[in-house]
Amino acid sequence: MLNIITGGAGFVSFNLAKCLLDRGDELLLIDNLSRGRLEYVEALVDYARTIGNSQKVLFEKADISDVAQLKFALSSIDRDDVEVWHLCANSDIPAGVEDASVDLRDTFLVTYNLLNEMKAKGWKKLHFSSTSAVYGDHGVEYLTEESRTEPISNYGAMKLASEAAIRAACEAFLDQVNVFRFPNVVGVPATHGVILDFIHKLKKDSTVLHVLGNGTQCKAYLHVSELIEAMLWIRDKDFKGYHVYNIGPEDLGVTVKNIAEAVRDYVSPSAHIAFGSGNRGWVGDVPRFSYKVDKLSQIGWTAKYSSTDAIRRAVNEISTQENGQ
Numbered sequence: 001m002l003n004i005i006t007g008g009a010g011f012v013s014f015n016l017a018k019c020l021l022d023r024g025d026e027l028l029l030i031d032n033l034s035r036g037r038l039e040y041v042e043a044l045v046d047y048a049r050t051i052g053n054s055q056k057v058l059f060e061k062a063d064i065s066d067v068a069q070l071k072f073a074l075s076s077i078d079r080d081d082v083e084v085w086h087l088c089a090n091s092d093i094p095a096g097v098e099d100a101s102v103d104l105r106d107t108f109l110v111t112y113n114l115l116n117e118m119k120a121k122g123w124k125k126l127h128f129s130s131t132s133a134v135y136g137d138h139g140v141e142y143l144t145e146e147s148r149t150e151p152i153s154n155y156g157a158m159k160l161a162s163e164a165a166i167r168a169a170c171e172a173f174l175d176q177v178n179v180f181r182f183p184n185v186v187g188v189p190a191t192h193g194v195i196l197d198f199i200h201k202l203k204k205d206s207t208v209l210h211v212l213g214n215g216t217q218c219k220a221y222l223h224v225s226e227l228i229e230a231m232l233w234i235r236d237k238d239f240k241g242y243h244v245y246n247i248g249p250e251d252l253g254v255t256v257k258n259i260a261e262a263v264r265d266y267v268s269p270s271a272h273i274a275f276g277s278g279n280r281g282w283v284g285d286v287p288r289f290s291y292k293v294d295k296l297s298q299i300g301w302t303a304k305y306s307s308t309d310a311i312r313r314a315v316n317e318i319s320t321q322e323n324g325q
């Protein structure tokens, strides 16, 4: 089995790739290294060697929004036992608010191009990393897969457009599609996100931590190890057709204030936390969300860790990563 992972040098991909290698699968990782890091790919090659799978990791540097580069990256693959994990996207949400073309290119066009290549190659299985951002701002309501999708960021809009294009492709040529709506995901190797931002800020100035917004934003968080467990759990059900799953803990989430305090206590306990104003970190930020995950629990998977547990564990891991240990 060959697993193609787009955005294969990124954070979630690294953790997914490791688990797929443990299962003995082969991997083709494709990434333009805009945010992903070659050292993660090298670490995966080393890992494959240590578990006796040294021939099993291929890497192609390619911009998937560029058809010619994508075609070239896939040109050597001439086999049918292929599953595609489509994880590449713009992960800098404020950048997409500033310039809508960022998400058009790195979140939607990549999906559109990938679907065309899958059609040409006759590949029929796709797993897609979508997001809670497709729902938009529903206040305190628990979100189910049936909740209204009214994104308030370009990132969320282009993820929703990607879901729609994938749904249409499922009617035409794909046989098996899983759409995973991720919550906020934390862990290592961290490439972005609130914990990493706070650590970087405290490294620049250990006396004060400036927080975007008033700290009351409250969202569900999942540790990446549990996210991958859930993705593989759904994949192993081998469902035919098109399926959408919220993946996350079923709790009300953690506030940004709690996260700031957890990072401050770990990194620089005497630092003062300075909050901004308003309950959004940036335009398009959804101030609160939590998931109803009944659909996932009905097929036998529930998160063991709460949002608070996931944050606590990730603060420890990301601090260690940033200290180069």
Ligand SMILES: NC(=O)c1ccc[n+]([C@@H]2O[C@H](COP(=O)([O-])OP(=O)(O)OC[C@H]3O[C@@H](n4cnc5c(N)ncnc54)[C@H](O)[C@@H]3O)[C@@H](O)[C@H]2O)c1
Pocket (backbone or CB within 6 Å): 006, 007, 008, 009, 010, 011, 012, 013, 030, 031, 032, 033, 034, 035, 036, 037, 062, 063, 064, 065, 086, 087, 088, 089, 090, 091, 105, 106, 110, 129, 130, 131, 132, 182, 183, 184, 185, 186, 191, 192
């Ligand atoms: N981490 C989270 O909290 C979270 C939450 C919801 C959804 N997601 C989704 O999960 C997926 C993985 O996210 P992540 O946190 O690992 O982010 P990440 O930035 O670490 O990984 C994304 C990868 O895509 C690559 N990429 C971007 N544009 C590309 C292009 N045009 N061509 C080729 N490669 C390109 C980047 O270099 C990066 O390595 C993304 O689709 C993201 O939208 C993540």
